[in-house]
Amino acid sequence: MKYFICLLLFMWSSVSYAGEIIATVNDEPISSFDVDMRARLMNLQKGITSPMNKQMKKQILNALIDEKIKVQYAQKNGIVVRDEDVQNAIAHLEQQNGMKTGQLVRVLKQNNVPLDFLKDQIRSDLMWLQLVQRQKQNIQPVQPAEISARKNKIRRSLREEGYLLAEILIPNEAEALKCEEEIRSGKIAFDQAARQYSKAPSASRGGQIGWVKKNHYESVVQPILEQMVPGQLSRPIETKNGFLILAMLDKKKALTGDTIQIWELVQQALTPNKTVALMPTIIGDLHSCQDFMTFARKEAIPESIQKGMVSPDQLPPELKDLLSPADANTVIGPLQMNGANVFFMKCSVSQKNVLPSDDEIRTQIELERLEHLSDKILENAKRFVVVEYK
Numbered sequence: 345m346k347y348f349i350c351l352l353l354f355m356w357s358s359v360s361y362a363g364e365i366i367a368t369v370n371d372e373p374i375s376s377f378d379v380d381m382r383a384r385l386m387n388l389q390k391g392i393t394s395p396m397n398k399q400m401k402k403q404i405l406n407a408l409i410d411e412k413i414k415v416q417y418a419q420k421n422g423i424v425v426r427d428e429d430v431q432n433a434i435a436h437l438e439q440q441n442g443m444k445t446g447q448l449v450r451v452l453k454q455n456n457v458p459l460d461f462l463k464d465q466i467r468s469d470l471m472w473l474q475l476v477q478r479q480k481q482n483i484q485p486v487q488p489a490e491i492s493a494r495k496n497k498i499r500r501s502l503r504e505e506g507y508l509l510a511e512i513l514i515p516n517e518a519e520a521l522k523c524e525e526e527i528r529s530g531k532i533a534f535d536q537a538a539r540q541y542s543k544a545p546s547a548s549r550g551g552q553i554g555w556v557k558k559n560h561y562e563s564v565v566q567p568i569l570e571q572m573v574p575g576q577l578s579r580p581i582e583t584k585n586g587f588l589i590l591a592m593l594d595k596k597k598a599l600t601g602d603t604i605q606i607w608e609l610v611q612q613a614l615t616p617n618k619t620v621a622l623m624p625t626i627i628g629d630l631h632s633c634q635d636f637m638t639f640a641r642k643e644a645i646p647e648s649i650q651k652g653m654v655s656p657d658q659l660p661p662e663l664k665d666l667l668s669p670a671d672a673n674t675v676i677g678p679l680q681m682n683g684a685n686v687f688f689m690k691c692s693v694s695q696k697n698v699l700p701s702d703d704e705i706r707t708q709i710e711l712e713r714l715e716h717l718s719d720k721i722l723e724n725a726k727r728f729v730v731v732e733y734k
Contacts, residue, residue: 366733367732417728509593510553612636
């Protein structure tokens with residue numbers, strides 16, 4: 345369970361039917377309309393339009409059943425969430441998303457989204473959170489030895505190469521090749537394809553499996569992982585469980601210490617015509633990042649201007665090789681990218697500790713225990729529930 349409420353802004357056509365009843369939880373109904381609505385929310389949160397297959401329908405129905413169980417169990421334990429609490433949560437969502445007071449309600453109304461549906465979701469989350477918080481005293485305090493052990497585990501993981509992956513597992517080769525072609529042609533997004541085609545447990549998450557080590561998969565996959573670069577899609581790989589399509593989202597190199605080098609970079613892009621006219625000024629007169637950014641705001645393509653902290657290992661190899669020997673506050677470029685001439689400046693170089701602090705680790709362990717407590721309470725609540733499928 346995650347203890348936060350996500351704001352979902354979405355387009356949805358007006359619906360005038362309630363749908364057929366497909367399940368009851370202690371005689372409280374769940375309709376096909378409820379399942380369809382939750383599916384639309386999931387799709388629109390991802391910005392996709394994926395047809396709901398049987399696997400998705402089953403997952404959504406199970407989630408709605410759990411939600412009903414939580415609300416009923418919380419009510420039996422005297423949990424009450426006031427309308428004012430729900431309104432405050434909506435106001436907090438608006439504030440988090442840079443919206444004016446009442447703007448969320450207006451957006452929902454403009455897009456024919458029933459406000460009561462959002463309120464019911466918020467109310468159920470608040471009720472369950474309150475119930476779990478009541479039993480928080482049953483959680484064991486985090487000990488210093490646990491923090492030390494967790495930090496050593498993180499340190500060991502940083503010493504290993506890692507891959508941020510998404511996967512699609514398909515039993516037969518023909519269907520795998522069809523899926524790959526649809527993704528490469530842009531006909532379907534990877535996460536949508538995972539939900540539609542994949543037989544792996546990660547299908548419900550759009551194929552996301554998070555960071556893994558090289559030995560996460562069988563040996564035939566490992567050399568392919570080593571060769572892939574971030575943003576690359578693999579061909580279907582034959583494994584003992586079926587044909588595997590991988591998307592390399594990110595890749596991290598093994599670290600030798602607890603710190604990494606961080607660069608503060610600024611960049612600007614000029615059209616070819618401007619580059620010729622302004623090259624002498626760029627190379628001769630820009631001697632600080634402040635000069636660089638002032639010039640960029642006046643002359644460069646606005647969408648190209650970036651400033652921020654980055655690890656050199658996160659950069660494309662050619663860019664890292666170009667910037668590594670450069671001194672701070674020296675203009676580097678031009679580098680031709682997407683039809684423009686891009687100039688860079690390395691403002692500063694510093695060291696960052698990649699290990700989380702003791703307080704951050706303590707908080708993480710506490711959240712994990714809170715989640716485990718939530719699962720135990722839900723498991724107990726299910727003992728007193730009658731679920732019927734229609």
